[in-house]
Amino acid sequence: MGITAAAHVHHTMRFIEFFTANIRNKNTRAAYARAVGQFLSWCEARGLALDQIQPVVVAAYIEQHPASVATVKQHLAAIRMLVRLARGRPGRPGQSG
Numbered sequence: 001m002g003i004t005a006a007a008h009v010h011h012t013m014r015f016i017e018f019f020t021a022n023i024r025n026k027n028t029r030a031a032y033a034r035a036v037g038q039f040l041s042w043c044e045a046r047g048l049a050l051d052q053i054q055p056v057v058v059a060a061y062i063e064q065h066p067a068s069v070a071t072v073k074q075h076l077a078a079i080r081m082l083v084r085l086a087r088g089r090p091g092r093p094g095q096s097g
Contacts, residue, residue: 018085035078050086058083 023029042061043053058079065072 018081031074032078032081035075036082039075039079039082053079053083053086 019029019032023032039061040050043050043057048057058076061079062072062076065075067075
């Protein structure tokens with residue numbers, strides 16, 4: 001079962017709801033969705049489940065990311081949102097912690 005299929009449906013719905021309710025700009029929503037999709041595909045290729053995502057995993061993903069600094073920062077923001085929601089700690093885009 002893939003990483004996205006293994007994620008709890010409740011968290012998946014919260015993630016979708018959060019994206020649509022809190023990111024008003026459709027281009028930003030699309031960019032965040034692409035970023036999360038790329039990250040989850042990368043994790044799945046390495047056999048990592050959503051609950052195994054730790055800072056070192058995110059760091060390894062970012063290290064191999066070929067994009068510009070701005071794009072990498074956007075990916076980090078999207079991944080942070082994903083992890084916070086998966087752990088039941090929603091926050092707004094750009095919110096630290």
